[in-house]
Amino acid sequence: xxxxxxxxxxxxxxxxxxxxxxxTAVIAQLPLVDIKVPAGFNASLYAEGIxxxxxxxxxxxxxxxxxxxxxxxxxxxxxxxxxxxxxxxEVINAFASYxxxxxxxxxxxxxxxxxxxxxxxxxxxxxxVISTEPELIVTGLIDRRQHNxxxxxxxxxxxxxxxxxxxxxxCQEKDRQNGSLGMDPCPVLDSAGGIWQFxxxxxxxxxxxxSRYATGIRNVVGLDWNDEINELFVMxxxxxxxxxxxPNVFDAQKVDELPAEEMFLVKKGMNFGWPYxxxxxxQNKKVLSPEYGGDGKKIGRCAEMQDPxxxxxxxxxxxxxxxxxxxxxxxxxxxxxFIAFHGSWNRSVNGQEGYFVAFVPFKGGKPSGKWEIFxxxxxxxxxxxxxxxxxYRPCGIAQGPDGSLYISDDNKGNIWxxxxxxxxxxxxxxxxxxNLATAP
Amino acid sequence: xxxxxxxxxxxVLAASVVFAQAKQSAVSKEVMxxxxxxxxxxxxxxxxxxxxxxxxxxxxxxxxxxxxxDKARLIQIVAKGLNETIIIDDEEYANPMPAFPQLTDxxxxxxxxxxxxxxxxxxxPITTAQVKVERAxxx
Numbered sequence: 001x002x003x004x005x006x007x008x009x010x011x012x013x014x015x016x017x018x019x020x021x022x023x024t025a026v027i028a029q030l031p032l033v034d035i036k037v038p039a040g041f042n043a044s045l046y047a048e049g050i051x052x053x054x055x056x057x058x059x060x061x062x063x064x065x066x067x068x069x070x071x072x073x074x075x076x077x078x079x080x081x082x083x084x085x086x087x088x089x090e091v092i093n094a095f096a097s098y099x100x101x102x103x104x105x106x107x108x109x110x111x112x113x114x115x116x117x118x119x120x121x122x123x124x125x126x127x128x129v130i131s132t133e134p135e136l137i138v139t140g141l142i143d144r145r146q147h148n149x150x151x152x153x154x155x156x157x158x159x160x161x162x163x164x165x166x167x168x169x170x171c172q173e174k175d176r177q178n179g180s181l182g183m184d185p186c187p188v189l190d191s192a193g194g195i196w197q198f199x200x201x202x203x204x205x206x207x208x209x210x211s212r213y214a215t216g217i218r219n220v221v222g223l224d225w226n227d228e229i230n231e232l233f234v235m236x237x238x239x240x241x242x243x244x245x246x247p248n249v250f251d252a253q254k255v256d257e258l259p260a261e262e263m264f265l266v267k268k269g270m271n272f273g274w275p276y277x278x279x280x281x282x283q284n285k286k287v288l289s290p291e292y293g294g295d296g297k298k299i300g301r302c303a304e305m306q307d308p309x310x311x312x313x314x315x316x317x318x319x320x321x322x323x324x325x326x327x328x329x330x331x332x333x334x335x336x337x338f339i340a341f342h343g344s345w346n347r348s349v350n351g352q353e354g355y356f357v358a359f360v361p362f363k364g365g366k367p368s369g370k371w372e373i374f375x376x377x378x379x380x381x382x383x384x385x386x387x388x389x390x391x392y393r394p395c396g397i398a399q400g401p402d403g404s405l406y407i408s409d410d411n412k413g414n415i416w417x418x419x420x421x422x423x424x425x426x427x428x429x430x431x432x433x434x435n436l437a438t439a440p
Numbered sequence: 441x442x443x444x445x446x447x448x449x450x451x452v453l454a455a456s457v458v459f460a461q462a463k464q465s466a467v468s469k470e471v472m473x474x475x476x477x478x479x480x481x482x483x484x485x486x487x488x489x490x491x492x493x494x495x496x497x498x499x500x501x502x503x504x505x506x507x508x509x510d511k512a513r514l515i516q517i518v519a520k521g522l523n524e525t526i527i528i529d530d531e532e533y534a535n536p537m538p539a540f541p542q543l544t545d546x547x548x549x550x551x552x553x554x555x556x557x558x559x560x561x562x563x564x565p566i567t568t569a570q571v572k573v574e575r576a577x578x579x
Binding site for chain 2: 069070145146147148169174175176177178179180240241244345346348385386387388389411
């Protein structure tokens with residue numbers, strides 16, 4: 001009996017060990033994180049560890065230009081090409097002595113930004129950079145550390161749009177200090193807190209050569225020109241710390257959800273209300289900020305401010321916006337908006353959210369359905385408690401010539417490529433649902 | 441001979457460091473508990489539950505000289521706030537730190553003692569008297 005038991009135990013152990021071996025082998029072959037995408041889509045690693053990858057753009061020959069936030073071997077832009085090893089795209093060119101976020105291709109030029117300037121590089125007929133000596137398009141833009149990254153979009157009429165983020169959270173007399181009141185009018189808005197318009201092909205422009213296209217926008221990292229209706233759309237990073245700075249006004253359990261992250265359709269002269277107002281996604285309206293006498297309900301001057309076209313949960317930090325114009329993806333994705341959420345840090349009650357790519361279907365330039373999570377799993381964990389724990393953080397989106405999407409991560413410098421094949425099942429079945437997707 | 445002297449000095453130094461650390465860990469549970477509560481209400485949103493801050497935005501409190509180093513400078517940061525470029529391990533942090541006039545001298549001492557002895561930090565406590573001295577300088 002005893003011997004039998006030992007024998008049984010032995011075989012059980014053997015079985016366990018062999019299972020474990022198989023398990024380990026399988027795990028070793030899995031990608032670094034599982035990026036969950038809807039059925040029919042495939043997310044594969046395109047490049048790994050290329051530096052602080054912010055925005056990116058793909059030329060017509062599938063070469064990917066990436067703007068880096070930190071110099072890599074002295075360069076702030078790297079150009080990548082697919083190699084024979086999957087997931088290991090090669091750096092085929094590297095240039096630019098400055099760090100930054102924005103990058104775009106328009107009318108035969110590659111445009112790129114530092115935190116104070118916009119440059120451009122002439123491209124040849126193969127869409128390769130002719131000279132790595134750039135032309136200076138805009139200079140002297142404000143950089144006071146906070147919200148200093150400059151993102152760009154170009155229209156089809158020769159204009160360049162630059163986000164100039166507010167160097168402040170909510171324009172308090174004492175930035176981010178408990179109970180400090182707001183400056184009125186807010187002086188930050190003279191040189192920041194909005195979108196500025198410049199001429200795309202004029203050299204050495206400064207503030208005086210451009211114009212403030214729209215104001216009352218705290219900070220934008222993701223923006224895109226919508227070619228379907230010829231309008232600019234931007235994603236605002238909503239203000240921080242409503243609850244912690246004004247604990248008497250706000251219910252501690254609700255502060256994680258205030259205010260919404262907003263998508264704006266931006267027309268010339270519009271005012272979106274920062275710092276005087278914020279959008280409450282529970283009441284579905286703009287209300288007065290506590291720094292300006294708000295109590296969580298009062299509307300006041302906010303009645304005159306523009307509402308968002310889409311409101312997303314608070315603090316998720318939308319860092320890229322792209323209207324899909326390709327034909328690879330199913331019809332419902334055509335002209336819709338993809339948004340890369342960098343992931344939150346200011347959701348201290350119930351833990352962090354974001355760290356995914358969302359999609360909003362559009363028809364005729366208007367949202368035609370609720371937003372949904374499109375690609376998820378970048379954080380590499382179910383629940384992020386401290387922001388620094390997240391493994392990867394989506395920051396840029398670009399569309400390839402075949403209609404595939406490229407997603408950059410500025411934490412470890414990975415890039416994923418998302419493709420669609422209606423004949424194959426997705427690597428992970430089902431759309432990446434999450435209860436956040438039921439929010440407005 | 442010189443070598444021996446250097447080694448002896450190093451041994452003495454190492455021993456005193458170990459002894460000092462043993463002494464430093466003697467922060468009372470009461471102070472740590474009070475400090476933790478203040479941290480959670482006033483600091484955690486930016487510096488995060490793990491004390492590692494937020495990349496690019498809010499600096500870490502773990503294992504940085506700003507926290508475990510000079511006490512006067514640390515107290516001044518809480519007393520006056522800090523709005524200048526902070527670079528720790530090549531990372532630049534963008535958000536300003538506000539002043540905390542709403543905290544009493546004892547609360548500042550408790551929370552600073554807490555952060556100096558959390559997230560892997562081990563450093564001497566900060567006293568209410570030290571906070572009082574530093575705050576008096578800015579009034």
